[in-house]
Amino acid sequence: MNLPIVVTIDGPAGTGKSSAASELAQRLGFDMLDTGAMYRAVALLAIESHIDARDERAIAAAMDRTPLTVDFSSRPPTIALDSRDVHGRIRDADVTQIVSLIASHHEVRVRLVRAQREVAAQHERLITEGRDQGSVVFPDATVRIWLDARPEVRAHRRCEELRARGELVDESRVLAEIIARDASDRGRSEGPLRKPVGADSIDTSGLSFAAVVDELERLVRRRLHETDVGCGCGGPA
Numbered sequence: 001m002n003l004p005i006v007v008t009i010d011g012p013a014g015t016g017k018s019s020a021a022s023e024l025a026q027r028l029g030f031d032m033l034d035t036g037a038m039y040r041a042v043a044l045l046a047i048e049s050h051i052d053a054r055d056e057r058a059i060a061a062a063m064d065r066t067p068l069t070v071d072f073s074s075r076p077p078t079i080a081l082d083s084r085d086v087h088g089r090i091r092d093a094d095v096t097q098i099v100s101l102i103a104s105h106h107e108v109r110v111r112l113v114r115a116q117r118e119v120a121a122q123h124e125r126l127i128t129e130g131r132d133q134g135s136v137v138f139p140d141a142t143v144r145i146w147l148d149a150r151p152e153v154r155a156h157r158r159c160e161e162l163r164a165r166g167e168l169v170d171e172s173r174v175l176a177e178i179i180a181r182d183a184s185d186r187g188r189s190e191g192p193l194r195k196p197v198g199a200d201s202i203d204t205s206g207l208s209f210a211a212v213v214d215e216l217e218r219l220v221r222r223r224l225h226e227t228d229v230g231c232g233c234g235g236p237a
């Protein structure tokens with residue numbers, strides 16, 4: 001039997017992390033955990049429970065009452081609050097607006113870090129994507145990757161996504177929002193957004209989506225080969 005493998009992918013918003021991690025997971029036959037979606041689900045829980053986003057204790061109490069689950073039987077996996085699929089709702093603007101504040105709460109992070117480690121314990125091969133996966137949650141992961149891109153490139157990508165969904169966008173506003181969210185994610189005391197010490201990094205600024213996934217696949221296969229873990233995922237080492 002192969003040893004459990006955890007691959008972490010961290011980086012700021014708009015680097016294409018989620019889509020690239022999802023495609024990589026498909027290629028390698030790994031499961032994929034989108035931890036940003038978990039923070040977004042907690043933000044939605046606060047909104048729906050009419051809890052002020054600054055009220056850490058009330059949010060923690062609501063989390064303790066409400067099961068948050070990830071359904072790995074769908075691709076990509078979906079997220080549920082109290083068995084209700086909220087996958088489509090958690091990308092809405094009201095959630096995006098408060099999620100960084102929600103993610104700065106110690107009581108929220110403690111609970112989600114625990115939940116993420118529980119998920120990893122149940123999956124033999126997991127790619128987990130977020131901000132603190134390689135630095136805080138899985139510092140001993142088999143492979144740790146940091147994805148980054150220039151803010152202007154990230155803003156442009158986010159606008160293309162929104163346009164594809166039929167939304168009207170103001171690119172300079174999206175850029176300002178991305179810079180503000182990065183600053184908030186970098187500045188918080190717990191699980192701040194930063195490159196994990198010793199992680200491999202890829203700058204995706206000049207790369208197409210396919211090139212990012214190719215680069216990730218090459219890197220993961222090489223690291224697994226070097227560490228002699230083997231991924232049992234076919235293809236070249």
Ligand code: DC
Binds near residue numbers: 035039
């Ligand atoms: O990747 P995303 O945009 O869906 O993440 C939503 C928010 O959650 C973002 O403000 C950063 C935060 N987050 C975090 O603090 N730690 C993680 N592991 C994942 C996301």
